[in-house]
Amino acid sequence: AKTQQRAGHFYFTRNMGVEIRERVRMMHALRTAFSKHELFLAYQPQIDLATRRAVGAEALLRWRAADGRFVPPDRFIPIAEYSGLIIDIGEWVLRTACAELVRLRAAGHHEFTMSINVSQVQFRHPQFLQVLRNALADTGAPPRHVELEITESMAMEEPDTFIEMLAQVKETGVHIAIDDFGTGFSSLSHLQRLRLDRLKIDRAFVTEISGASRGSSIAEMVIQLGRNLGLSVVAEGVEDELQARVLQQLGCPLAQGFLFARPMAAGDLYGWLASQPAQ
């Protein structure tokens, strides 16, 4: 959409009006869906490449709209952030994922970790630390088995405020992963100042690994960087066996992707785990 500026006023084109109306419509629909408990979490297993066993899962938000269609999170999360709804939704995500972790442990998956996406709007909110502490305390989720995924861009903006906040979050005992790693512009010196636990190689760099090319020098660099900084590394978006093998050869310990499992409803996760070969 284009805007024209005249005498200090913005004149919105018709298309822009449509976009804004659509955004407002979606915001109302999302608020209703959330209050009616129509949002749910899907869980995608994270795999240890050496043993091929699931060692954790990432919780991913799902919204099935009134017409039965799924609205992709890439569409509704920006609206949730823009409207502030992400604060309540994000708290619900934290609590729900922590509660599921406790159930998984009760079902015998004692080493399981739960990775939870945290929006930067949520992370910067003054109540975030308290919300996190309450979610851990109320559900009884062991912090060492909870990992918060924050995006690379979030880590790089306002480094000093971020580092301070991160230190307090880490005092709760949870782990921190940098999501979509390789897409931002983190400097090595900056990375060293952050007390991180894990880097997530963005899917774009995993997709580059194909029969034609042993691929991604970026994936290789992230794996090396992780090793040098003493961080765990997980590759996301692994769709074929070749990618899994190349990543393992490059020294990547963990992977996630359609090759192993798609994100699934909590109820299906238990069956999926039970169907995995025993240790």
Ligand code: C2E
């Ligand atoms: P993300 O955190 O990078 O999540 C990974 C996305 O890749 C997920 O998309 C997942 O379903 C998809 N994926 C996993 N394996 C494969 C694969 O092998 N191939 C392909 N093509 N895709 C794969 P999804 O669930 O649509 O989520 C999109 C984004 O929405 C997430 O990207 C994350 O940024 C955001 N998101 C999802 N749930 C939450 C949440 O609870 N809170 C916040 N703040 N953001 C969330």
Ligand code: CA
């Ligand atoms: Ca993520």
Ligand code: CA
């Ligand atoms: Ca990601």
Ligand code: CA
């Ligand atoms: Ca992403």
